[in-house]
Amino acid sequence: MKRSKxxxxxxxxxxxxxxxxxxxxxxxxxxxxxxxxxxxxxxxLSIPELRERIKHVASKQLDEEVRSLPIEEVIxxxxxxxxxxxxxxIFDVKTEHVFQRNQIARGHHLFAQANSLAVAVINNELAxxxxxxxxxxxxxxxxxxxxxxxxxxxxxxxxxTVEVNSYVGQEQxxxxxxxMYRSTKDK
Amino acid sequence: MKRSKxxxxxxxxxxxxxxxxxxxxxxxxxxxxxxxxxxxxxxxLSIPELRERIKHVASKQLDEEVRSLPIEEVIxxxxxxxxxxxxxxIFDVKTEHVFQRNQIARGHHLFAQANSLAVAVINNELAxxxxxxxxxxxxxxxxxxxxxxxxxxxxxxxxxTVEVNSYVGQEQxxxxxxxMYRSTKDK
DNA sequence: CTGCTATTAGTACCTAGTATTAAAAGTTCG
DNA sequence: CGAACTTTTAATACTAGGTACTAATAGCAG
Numbered sequence: 271m272k273r274s275k276x277x278x279x280x281x282x283x284x285x286x287x288x289x290x291x292x293x294x295x296x297x298x299x300x301x302x303x304x305x306x307x308x309x310x311x312x313x314x315l316s317i318p319e320l321r322e323r324i325k326h327v328a329s330k331q332l333d334e335e336v337r338s339l340p341i342e343e344v345i346x347x348x349x350x351x352x353x354x355x356x357x358x359x360i361f362d363v364k365t366e367h368v369f370q371r372n373q374i375a376r377g378h379h380l381f382a383q384a385n386s387l388a389v390a391v392i393n394n395e396l397a398x399x400x401x402x403x404x405x406x407x408x409x410x411x412x413x414x415x416x417x418x419x420x421x422x423x424x425x426x427x428x429x430x431t432v433e434v435n436s437y438v439g440q441e442q443x444x445x446x447x448x449x450m451y452r453s454t455k456d457k
Numbered sequence: 458m459k460r461s462k463x464x465x466x467x468x469x470x471x472x473x474x475x476x477x478x479x480x481x482x483x484x485x486x487x488x489x490x491x492x493x494x495x496x497x498x499x500x501x502l503s504i505p506e507l508r509e510r511i512k513h514v515a516s517k518q519l520d521e522e523v524r525s526l527p528i529e530e531v532i533x534x535x536x537x538x539x540x541x542x543x544x545x546x547i548f549d550v551k552t553e554h555v556f557q558r559n560q561i562a563r564g565h566h567l568f569a570q571a572n573s574l575a576v577a578v579i580n581n582e583l584a585x586x587x588x589x590x591x592x593x594x595x596x597x598x599x600x601x602x603x604x605x606x607x608x609x610x611x612x613x614x615x616x617x618t619v620e621v622n623s624y625v626g627q628e629q630x631x632x633x634x635x636x637m638y639r640s641t642k643d644k
Numbered sequence: 645c646t647g648c649t650a651t652t653a654g655t656a657c658c659t660a661g662t663a664t665t666a667a668a669a670g671t672t673c674g
Numbered sequence: 675c676g677a678a679c680t681t682t683t684a685a686t687a688c689t690a691g692g693t694a695c696t697a698a699t700a701g702c703a704g
Contacts, residue, residue, distance in 0.1 A: 275681070291512070293660065304683050309662085319661055321508065321690090325478070328511045331518030345565070377576075377586040378532065378569035385565045396556075398596055399564040405588035462650070480691065491652050496693085506692055508659090 278303070279311050290323040344390050345382040346418065353393035354430075357420045359383060368412045375410040380444045384434035387420045388448040392430055397450045400429065404446035414438045428452060465490070466498050477510040532569040533605065540580035541617075544607045546570060555599045562597040567631045571621035574607045575635040579617055584637045587616070591633035601625045615639060 278301055285300070286292060294312070298305045312319070318326075346361030361383045363375045381404060389397045410416055418436040425431075430452055436444035465488055472487070473479060481499070485492045499506070505513075533548035548570045550562045568591060576584045597603055605623040612618075617639055623631035 291515075295660085306684070307682055310682080313662095321511075321660070324508075324511055324515045327518050328478075328514040331514050374585065376573070377589075378565060378572050381568050381572070381589075382563075382565035385568070386563070389564075396559060398561065399593050401590070401592035402564075402568075403588070403590045406586050409585060482691085493653070494651055497651080500693095508691075 275311075279315055282308070282311050283315055283317065286317055286323070290327055291320070293320055344386045345379070346387070346416070348387070348390060351391060353391065354425065355391070355422055357387050357391040359387045359390075359418050359420075361416045361418065363410055363412055363414050363416065365412060373412040375412070375414075375416075377406060380406070380410060380416065380436060381446070383416060383418050384420070384436060384444060384446045385448060387418050388432040388434055388446075388450060391420045391422060391432060392450055392452055394452040397430070397452050400449045400451050402446055402448045404444065406444055407442050410438060410443050416443065418444075423447075425452075462498075466502055469495070469498050470502055470504065473504055473510070477514055478507070480507055532566070532573045533603070535574070535577060538578060540578065541612065542578070542609055544574050544578040546574045546577075546605050546607075548603045548605065550597055550599055550601050550603065552599065560599040562599070562601075562603075564593060567593070567597060567603065567623060568633070570603060570605050571607070571623060571631060571633050572635060574605050575619040575621055575633075575637060578607045578609060578619060579637055579639055584617070584639050587636045587638050589633055589635045591631065593631055594629050597625060597630050603630065605631075610634075612639075 282297065282301070285297065294305050294308045297308045301308070311317075317323075344359055346359040348357060348359045351357040361379070363379070367375050367379045369376060381402075384404070385399060385402065388399070416436050416438055418434055420432050420434045423431040423433050428451060430450045432448045432450060434444075434446045434448065435442060469484065469488070472484065481492050481495045484495045488495070498504075504510075533546040535544060535546045538544040548566070550566070554562050554566045556563060568589075571591070572586060572589065575586070603623050603625055605621055607619050607621045610618040610620050615638060617637045619635045619637060621631075621633045621635065622629060
């Protein structure tokens, strides 16, 4: 089938994005053009060669391995954070989070969102929850968006108290107070 | 400095593990031997060439991207239950439950085990957590088996209080008191 | 000094490219 | 229709980072 240059380049870009491991030769085959054409296309689109693409993906992987900060491990998506002060995350309730019978979110998901946000807000290599006191104000339903706001109330050498309030729209659905250990090194 | 063949190969292995992006030439420089020697070493140690190493790292990255598992639905296995009285469940801590940095189980999994057991023990079409007070006695580590025991403390028309204590072996790791609504129908 | 291992050197070949020049094919406009 | 332009293909020289193989040399042990 015939494709215009523009169409081909558009497809090329998508193809490479989907599978960065593809060679120019395979691409040439796939689009029924010469290898040179593919190379001109890549040049015009500023798409680097196979090895560079792979290298880039691999570096990302190494980054991830090294990093693995608590922020990656938060349940929900952190949209704002000021270390040792406050943090906000959003959590969309999907089918896998609710009881089938009544479409109400299972409590531990709201807890997890709040608790992990409390962990994340603490500017420390490691924070562990010591104890917590929580309250569910009203049930949260499927497809609702829960916004959790964490606020650090007090901090001492080894302990920090974090308050988390979660809302759906203007309505409060959850509140919790988390007392956290801030262990300095590994335990 | 002089190193024996064995010493060099040992170091070589570690060096490549730490930085898979290093070329034979750089390695040769670093160990003050010829490039050929490095290649013989890699051959003996079955270490693939630079590009293959990078490719391998990159594929791992793509795997990870696909993964991104949601918080799982299974929160321990109920092994005994007497409705409105008591229940026991076990929960094996796997890699997906721990912080990567220190292999300590994330608090919300212990909470989820206890909370879901509290829900299960209540002989009602629907039970919802109203509030909870919990305490983490000691961190739980990877591969430990947590046994949660729930006991119903009091029951009224609409509310039930459940106490849950969790253990690893003889040692208590978690305790919580859950006040539950026993709503008769849907809310 | 003879063997042996370890190391180094050299050559041909490979993949997946870049960079450049040139020719051929396709398209558009007057 | 044909000149002018764009697009595509082809061909060549060169590169990095290797493999595979052969051969020469270095170091040391008995």
